[in-house]
Amino acid sequence: MSTMITPVREVVRAADRVAAARRRVSPGETLGQTLMMAWRAVKKMRRNPEQFFDVALQPILFTAMFAFIFGGAIAGDVQSYLPLMVPGILAQTVLTTCMATGTQLREDMEKGVFDRFKSLPIARIAPLAGPMVADLLRYTIAATLTFGMGLVLGYRPGGGAGGVLAAILLSIFTGWSLAWIFTWVGTIARSTQAVQGISLMILFPLTFLSNAFVPIETLPGWLAAFVRINPVSHLVTAARDLANDALVSSQVAWTLLASLAVIAIFAPLSVRSYKRHM
Amino acid sequence: MSITELRRTGGGPGPDTGSDLAVRAEGLVKTFGGHRAVDGIDLAVRPGEIFGVLGPNGAGKTTMLRMLATLLKIDAGRAEIFGVDVAGNPHVIRQLVGVTGQYASVDENLTARENLWLFSRLQGIAASRARRIATELLAQFGLEDAAGKPIAQFSGGMRRRLDLAASLITRPPLIFLDEPTTGLDPRTRGQMWDTIRGLVTDGCTVLLTTQYLDEADQLADRVAVIDQGRKVAEGTPDELKTAVGNSTLQLLLAEPGQVRAAVEVVRGVLGSEPVLSPEQGRLNVALDQADLAADVLIALRTAGVSISSVSVAKPSLDEVFLALTGHGTDGDDRTGTEENR
Numbered sequence: 375m376s377t378m379i380t381p382v383r384e385v386v387r388a389a390d391r392v393a394a395a396r397r398r399v400s401p402g403e404t405l406g407q408t409l410m411m412a413w414r415a416v417k418k419m420r421r422n423p424e425q426f427f428d429v430a431l432q433p434i435l436f437t438a439m440f441a442f443i444f445g446g447a448i449a450g451d452v453q454s455y456l457p458l459m460v461p462g463i464l465a466q467t468v469l470t471t472c473m474a475t476g477t478q479l480r481e482d483m484e485k486g487v488f489d490r491f492k493s494l495p496i497a498r499i500a501p502l503a504g505p506m507v508a509d510l511l512r513y514t515i516a517a518t519l520t521f522g523m524g525l526v527l528g529y530r531p532g533g534g535a536g537g538v539l540a541a542i543l544l545s546i547f548t549g550w551s552l553a554w555i556f557t558w559v560g561t562i563a564r565s566t567q568a569v570q571g572i573s574l575m576i577l578f579p580l581t582f583l584s585n586a587f588v589p590i591e592t593l594p595g596w597l598a599a600f601v602r603i604n605p606v607s608h609l610v611t612a613a614r615d616l617a618n619d620a621l622v623s624s625q626v627a628w629t630l631l632a633s634l635a636v637i638a639i640f641a642p643l644s645v646r647s648y649k650r651h652m
Numbered sequence: 653m654s655i656t657e658l659r660r661t662g663g664g665p666g667p668d669t670g671s672d673l674a675v676r677a678e679g680l681v682k683t684f685g686g687h688r689a690v691d692g693i694d695l696a697v698r699p700g701e702i703f704g705v706l707g708p709n710g711a712g713k714t715t716m717l718r719m720l721a722t723l724l725k726i727d728a729g730r731a732e733i734f735g736v737d738v739a740g741n742p743h744v745i746r747q748l749v750g751v752t753g754q755y756a757s758v759d760e761n762l763t764a765r766e767n768l769w770l771f772s773r774l775q776g777i778a779a780s781r782a783r784r785i786a787t788e789l790l791a792q793f794g795l796e797d798a799a800g801k802p803i804a805q806f807s808g809g810m811r812r813r814l815d816l817a818a819s820l821i822t823r824p825p826l827i828f829l830d831e832p833t834t835g836l837d838p839r840t841r842g843q844m845w846d847t848i849r850g851l852v853t854d855g856c857t858v859l860l861t862t863q864y865l866d867e868a869d870q871l872a873d874r875v876a877v878i879d880q881g882r883k884v885a886e887g888t889p890d891e892l893k894t895a896v897g898n899s900t901l902q903l904l905l906a907e908p909g910q911v912r913a914a915v916e917v918v919r920g921v922l923g924s925e926p927v928l929s930p931e932q933g934r935l936n937v938a939l940d941q942a943d944l945a946a947d948v949l950i951a952l953r954t955a956g957v958s959i960s961s962v963s964v965a966k967p968s969l970d971e972v973f974l975a976l977t978g979h980g981t982d983g984d985d986r987t988g989t990e991e992n993r
Contacts, residue, residue, distance in 0.1 A: 385855035388674065388699055388734045388748070388825035395736075395744040403776060410773045418761040421802070490757035490818065493721055495746035496774050 396495070404497040411504020419508065428474060429512045433467045433520035440587065441527055448588060456529035460520065461541060461613035462586030465606050467516045468549030469581055473573040475509055476556030480569045483560070499645050502561070506553055513546040521617075533620035540622075541613040544629060548609050551633035554640035561647040586610050605632035672735070674699045674826055674857040675720060679729035682715050682881075689715045691881035692729065697859055699734075699825075702852055704872030704889075705861040708973070712881040713861035714754060717828050720859075721751045733826060750819030754830040756811035757818075758803055764790060764814050765799040771818050789817040793847070809840035816847065827851060829860040833867060845870055865972055869893065877976060885976050893967065895975055900967045901937040901945045906958040908933030914957050921951045927974045936971055939964070 399407075419425050440459055445452035479502065482488065491501045521531075521538055531538050556573050563569040583597065584606040590598050601607055605628075612625035675697035682690040690712040697703040705713050718724040720731055722742040731738040738745050751757075758767045765786050772782035790799050793813040803811065812832065819827060832848065833841040848871055851858055862868055868875045869889040877885040877892070885892065903926075905914060911933060918926045918937050922944065926937040939945060945964050952959060 386823050386825045387855065388857070391748055391825050392734045392736060392744070395747045397741070398743055406776070407774050410770060414759065414762065414770055417766065421761055485760065486753065486755045486757040487759040488757075489723065489753050489755075490751070490771065491774075492723055493746060493749070493751040493757075494771065494774055495743055500774075 399495075399497040404500060407496045407500035408503045408507060411500050412507035413504075415505040415508030416511065419511070425474075425478075426512070426515070429467075429471055429516040430519060432470060433463065433516055434523050436466065437463050437520055437523040438527065444587060453528055456524055456527060457531070457614070457618045458589070459587060460524035460529050460531075461617055462584075462610050463524075464517055464520045464541065464545050464613055465548075465584070465586055465610045466581045467520050468513055468545045469552060469577055469606065471509065471512050471516050472549050472553035472556050473570075473577055474512070475506060475553040476558075476560035476573050477566055477569045479505060479557055479560035480563060480566045484566075498649055499641070502557055502644055502648060503641075506550060506557065509553065510546060510550060513549050514542075517542040517545050531617045533615075533617045537616045537618070537620035540620075541616040544616065544626060545609065545613055548605075548629055548633050551636045552605075554637055554644060558640045558644040558647065561644050580604060580606050584610060605629065605636075608632060672699070673697060673732070674701075675703075675731070675733055675859060677716075677720065677729065677731040680716060680719060680726060680731060681728035682712070682719055682724060683727050688881050690719065693878070693881070693883050695731075695876065695883075697857060699857050700852060700855065701873040702848065702858040702860065702871050704868035704875040705859070705878055706863070706865065706868045706875050706972075707861070707878035708863060711878045713878055714830055715881075716878070717751075717830050717859070717861060721749055721828055722746060723751070747822070748824055748826055750822070750824040750827045752812075752816050752819045752827070752829050752832060754834065756815040758811065758814050760803050763800050763802055764795050764806075767803065767814060768818060768821065772821050775822055777821070785821055789820065793817045809836050812836065812840075812844065813847075816844075820851075823854070823856075825855070826857045826859065829858060831861055831863065834863065865892075865967065877972065879973065879977050892972060895972070898967075899939050899942045899945075900965050900971055901939055901948060902963045902965060903935045903937065903952075903959055904961040905933040905935070906960040910957045911935065913955060914952060917951050917955045917957060918948060921947050927971065929974070936974065938967070938971075938975070 437460065440463065441452050441455060444459070445455035449455035449458060482505070488501065521529075521542065524531075533541070555576065556569075559572050559576070560569050563572060584601055584604045586606065590601055590607075593601060608625050608628040612623060612629045615621040615623040615625060673696050675695055677693060677695040680690050680693045680695075681688065693712070693716055695703075695716075705716070707713050715724065719726045720733065720738060722738060722745050726739050733745055733748055736744050736748065758764075759770065762770065768786035768789055769782050772785050773779070777785065786799075790796050793816070795810060795814060795817070798806065798810060803814070806814065816829070816832070829848065833844050836844060845867075848858060848860070858871075860871065872889060875887065875889055875892055876883050885895070903914065905911060911928065914935060915926055915928075918924070918935070922937070922939075924938065926935045928935055937945075937948060942964050945962075949959070949962065
């Protein structure tokens, strides 16, 4: 450092810099910055492969476990339970994956590098949205493994490859949208543990109070009412129609609408509380 | 300049008032709960100078810097950087200021080169140029050999260097350094000082905080002394040192009861007041020249004041504080909330 040979450089002129400074971030810049943040998150994932344990193990374990535990009781046998259950597990897996988004963001925000992100002239949403873009990778792995395990157990989706692909894409998009809720939790909670606690309280009612594992008809009236409006139920029904019958039902529209509503509410909330954290 | 003149804390920033200042702050306030971490600080930093903010832990230095860097909301008062209002134009300010924090703000999961690449690309620098800048900065900061290593394997000094390199990517005209050498070994510290001096040669303005009087003395053109969220003095390092003397004679009396007699003797020889330390029987005497110590010692022996230990040292921050505020740097009313953001 002391022996450095500094090449002849232009002298920094403050007045020129003030004149050249941009007043705000353009949408194009925001996108570029988000993608850079996604690049960082992917690098991080590759260097900490243990982050993939949950997305890899959960679909395999849960699909097998639930098929043999509930199969006989709910549908008579494992084979006839699979078309009902696999889309349910798909929704559950995707939701669990979004929970990790929140806890990992919180962990990340406590590190020094976030101080630098805040001091840089970049869009405030980029550090939040970047990891979520990278998480698309995790959703894809989780969704593919769920269907893969189903196939191994003897699931033969009637909707064919196209139907299955559509069901996977819909689940990924929904998971990504719901992840904004957990991102928001990540920006408001005081610690990683708190994020985990709050997230589980959101996650359990959403997945288990849905039609993911049991038919709605078996539930008491008051519970059925909640289960019907639960967006996860819409996702599960839409995914079942797509995967089993290649049918694009109105449930797809409801799922997309609910997802967009979640983004519209929780993305601005997240950015606001992230800014306040400074 | 006397101590009283140095204590020019009231009023505006003096004759420098104008929009051609690098930093102009008036009455900055930051409150955490009921505690006023920064309590009405005025600051005027001229372009091209190294301005030092000197103060002990918890004095409000970091908090002040974070407000100026748009990392903390300004609760009261206003600040301008190169004439741009900080609170009103955070995005513009972030393009003008490079911030190097007290704790290295680089990504642990990435290598040194990847860190510089990420921060360049985030600021809209094209891929090929970002690569070149990373290579140049790694060379300039002696990190070429470690370029591909994850930061987790870096030493404290290497992290600091990478952190500073990351702040210089866009060559911002103003650089904030928060205690740039705290915790570094003497050799690395000297290198960091050279680097900081080099920044100014490039046309940058530097605002740095430090706990060390000698660092302020080595680097800064002007120094503001901060205590409990307030500015207690401002001037050149020479003016500050004149206030406390070029060196300090530290005396420990054998009989604490003889303090009064010792004070009389010092007054007689030097015509100035010694500073009584909170410790029983200890006096600090500011000296213009170190050889005046002999005169004081001879006079003390003649007067029959016996001494159990004696030393001559450069004045420390503690002595500056004793001279300027009448208390040391370890007052128990300090909370140190600034460290917890």
